[in-house]
Amino acid sequence: MTISLSLPATRSPAADAGRRRFPFSIERSAVRRHALPGFGLSLGTTLLYLGAIVLLPLCALILKASDMGVAQLVAILSSPRTLAALRVTVTMALAATAFNAIYGLLLAWVLARYSFPGRRVLDALVDVPFALPTAVAGLALTALFARNGWFGEPLQALGLSVAYTPLGIALAMAFTSLPFVVRTVQPVIEDLETDVEEAARSLGARDPQILWRVIFPAIFPAFLAGCSLAFARSLGEFGAVIFIAGNQPMRTEIVALLTFIRLEEYDYPAAAAIATTMLAMAFVMLVVTNLIQGWHLRRLGRGET
Numbered sequence: 001m002t003i004s005l006s007l008p009a010t011r012s013p014a015a016d017a018g019r020r021r022f023p024f025s026i027e028r029s030a031v032r033r034h035a036l037p038g039f040g041l042s043l044g045t046t047l048l049y050l051g052a053i054v055l056l057p058l059c060a061l062i063l064k065a066s067d068m069g070v071a072q073l074v075a076i077l078s079s080p081r082t083l084a085a086l087r088v089t090v091t092m093a094l095a096a097t098a099f100n101a102i103y104g105l106l107l108a109w110v111l112a113r114y115s116f117p118g119r120r121v122l123d124a125l126v127d128v129p130f131a132l133p134t135a136v137a138g139l140a141l142t143a144l145f146a147r148n149g150w151f152g153e154p155l156q157a158l159g160l161s162v163a164y165t166p167l168g169i170a171l172a173m174a175f176t177s178l179p180f181v182v183r184t185v186q187p188v189i190e191d192l193e194t195d196v197e198e199a200a201r202s203l204g205a206r207d208p209q210i211l212w213r214v215i216f217p218a219i220f221p222a223f224l225a226g227c228s229l230a231f232a233r234s235l236g237e238f239g240a241v242i243f244i245a246g247n248q249p250m251r252t253e254i255v256a257l258l259t260f261i262r263l264e265e266y267d268y269p270a271a272a273a274i275a276t277t278m279l280a281m282a283f284v285m286l287v288v289t290n291l292i293q294g295w296h297l298r299r300l301g302r303g304e305t
Contacts, residue, residue, distance in 0.1 A: 058279065061272055061275055061276055061279065062276060062279075064268065064269070064272040065269070065272040065273050065275075065276040067269070068269045068273065072269065073273050076269070076270045076273045076274070077273060077274070077277060080250065081249055081250060081253070081258065082258065082274060084249070084250045084251070084253065085253050085254060085255045085257075085258045085274075086255055086277075088166060088169065088251070088252065088253065088254060089235060089254045089255040089256075090235070090281075091166075092166055092169040092170040092173055092234070092254075093173055093231055093234035093235050094231070095170040095173075095174075096170045096171075096173035096174035096177060096230070096234045097177070097227055097230050097231040097234060099170070099174050100174055100177055100178050100180075100181045100227070100230050101181060101223070101227050101230075103178070104178055104180075104181030104182045104185065104226065104230075105181065105185060105223065107126070107178075107182050108181070108182045108185040108186040108189055109189055111123050111126075111182070111186055112186050112189035112190045113189065126178070126179050126182050126183070127179055127183075129175055129176045129177075129178060129179055130179055133239065134176060134237065134238070134239030134240040135239040135240070135243070137172070137175060137176060137239070137240040138172060138239055138240040138241065138242065138243030138244055139243050141163075141168070141171060141172055141175065141240065141243070141244050142163055142168075142243045142244045145162035145163045145168060145171065145244065146163045147161075147163070149163070162244075163244050163246070164244070164245065164246030164248070164252065165246070165252065166251075166252060168244040168245060168246075168252075169241055169244070169245050169252060169254065171244070172237065172240040172241045172243075172244050172245075173233075173234035173237050173240075173241065174234075175240065176233060176234070176237055176240050177229075177230035177231075177233040177234050177237070178230070180226050180229040180230040180233060181223070181226035181227060181229075181230050182226075183226070184222050184223070184225050184226030184229065185219055185222050185223050185226055187222075188218070188219045188222040189219060192215065192218055192219070196214055197210055197214060197215070200213075200214050217296075220296055221293045221296060221297065224289055224292060224293060224296075225289065225293070228285060228286065228289040231285065232282050232285065232286075235255070235278060235281065235282060236256060236278070236282075237254075237256065238254075238256040238257065238260070241254055241256070241257075242254075242257055245257075255274060255278055258274060259271050259274045259275050259278075262274065
């Protein structure tokens with residue numbers, strides 16, 4: 001008869017001391033590792049950068065504008081020169097955004113859906129307004145569309161002036177803000193599957209119906225975001241516009257230039273009031289854009305269910 005005895009496992013004194021010091025054990029697999037260790041340090045650096053670069057200047061601008069009374073603020077914003085600058089800036093920014101909404105969407109569609117010689121070159125040229133200094137862009141556009149320029153001379157023969165007119169302002173704004181629409185919509189179009197389009201076509205849907213009811217609802221949030229960014233960039237554009245606008249008060253003077261002129265005149269309250277107005281306009285536009293995007297996404301969710 002064989003008798004087997006099982007003895008309890010012995011533990012070393014060092015292990016017992018470790019267990020007495022640390023009564024709990026942490027599994028190595030339960031510890032979640034991050035590429036950037038230190039959540040507190042990363043969050044603190046991010047908030048410090050956000051506060052110093054973004055929030056602090058905005059708060060200083062708002063506080064400077066709040067120092068003046070309501071009557072003075074109304075007097076500054078209701079002056080004929082300020083109203084003319086606001087009208088020119090907003091109308092030309094809307095015109096540039098409308099152009100980029102159509103042309104940018106078509107360009108994004110071509111780059112995402114078609115392969116042709118020179119496609120990579122065209123794709124790289126879209127980012128030129130990002131890399132090119134705005135002053136250089138303004139000088140180049142002025143040289144091209146002046147009365148004796150390559151494009152300006154034939155247009156002048158047709159009775160169409162671009163340089164030193166509101167049309168030149170819209171052209172400069174459209175040039176600098178085009179990449180926002182293209183780069184926002186292009187990845188969404190690339191991610192769209194063609195199976196849905198083929199299914200709609202097999203059910204008898206025509207191309208306009210497929211575009212309006214299948215493709216456009218899927219890209220609408222990105223399209224709206226790109227147009228909003230383009231409009232915001234157009235509102236604040238300075239370098240590319242001042243060279244081709246002519247900067248004529250009451251006619252081709254933009255808000256950014258008027259703010260700069262007020263700073264040069266040491267009229268800081270007027271500059272702060274005008275800049276705060278543009279800031280409020282941009283903030284309202286972003287809020288409305290987010291509300292429309294949220295409504296659209298909820299509507300798509302109800303349609304899917």
